[in-house]
Amino acid sequence: MRYTGWNKTIWLTWTSASTAGERVYRIPSAWLQAAQTAAIDIMSAQSTGNTALRYYTEWDAWANLVEETAEQKAVRRRAEAVREQRTRDLQAARKAASDRAERLLEACLSTTQRDQLSSVGWFSVRAPSGRVYQIRRGRARNVVEMTTRRTYCCHPIDGVPDADTMLAQKLMIETQEEEFLRLANVS
Amino acid sequence: MTGEMAVMTVSDGDFKIIWDSDRPSEVSHARETFDKFKAQGYLAYKVDKGGERGEVMKSFEPTAEKVILAPRMVGG
Numbered sequence: 084m085r086y087t088g089w090n091k092t093i094w095l096t097w098t099s100a101s102t103a104g105e106r107v108y109r110i111p112s113a114w115l116q117a118a119q120t121a122a123i124d125i126m127s128a129q130s131t132g133n134t135a136l137r138y139y140t141e142w143d144a145w146a147n148l149v150e151e152t153a154e155q156k157a158v159r160r161r162a163e164a165v166r167e168q169r170t171r172d173l174q175a176a177r178k179a180a181s182d183r184a185e186r187l188l189e190a191c192l193s194t195t196q197r198d199q200l201s202s203v204g205w206f207s208v209r210a211p212s213g214r215v216y217q218i219r220r221g222r223a224r225n226v227v228e229m230t231t232r233r234t235y236c237c238h239p240i241d242g243v244p245d246a247d248t249m250l251a252q253k254l255m256i257e258t259q260e261e262e263f264l265r266l267a268n269v270s
Numbered sequence: 271m272t273g274e275m276a277v278m279t280v281s282d283g284d285f286k287i288i289w290d291s292d293r294p295s296e297v298s299h300a301r302e303t304f305d306k307f308k309a310q311g312y313l314a315y316k317v318d319k320g321g322e323r324g325e326v327m328k329s330f331e332p333t334a335e336k337v338i339l340a341p342r343m344v345g346g
Binding site: 182184 | 278279280282283284311313317323324325326338341342343345346
């Protein structure tokens, strides 16, 4: 069954009717379930002004879904396929970026730090002051000073992969500890 | 002597530039990249190949073995 051209007419009839019973009566039986749900919304919104327009948009989307032709379905499926491919590409790019960051981090760690990271998920860094920090996997609140057990939150302004973040934290603690402590939020 | 520079970015993770210190065009390209990211607020570190400890770089050094450019740090 096709409803092309009907939905606006029915909508206008429906929303201009004076009683709830009349509204439901004018809806074709095939639309009854959705119409009843929508009718409750419209009744509560008094079907006026922008609110009615908002519900009309919802109604139109539902009606168009029912009316979808083979051609429309093909267009929709092509668009969905493009979106899904973009999602897969993005996930693959993120995975590649993450893998590169892991390799870079490992190349900049000592043997001991690499062993720590692979076995317990963190590595320790000694600052020029003598303080030792534990850098855990992650981006935020992942740096702990070993003596006081204070947690520091300081990371690159850009959302780089976690391994890049950990390397940036390591390098800053090793070379500019005071600046790191000045920037970091402490808890 | 070859040098390597890794630049951390959001879209690509890090990308690398390798130069031969005896080839002026490669050194020039590496220096331009270094200066471009430094101008954006990136922090530059020189690290040894073993990765034991970094050193802050104020300007490009053609003889550096390994350079890391990291985005500006902020408190979280």
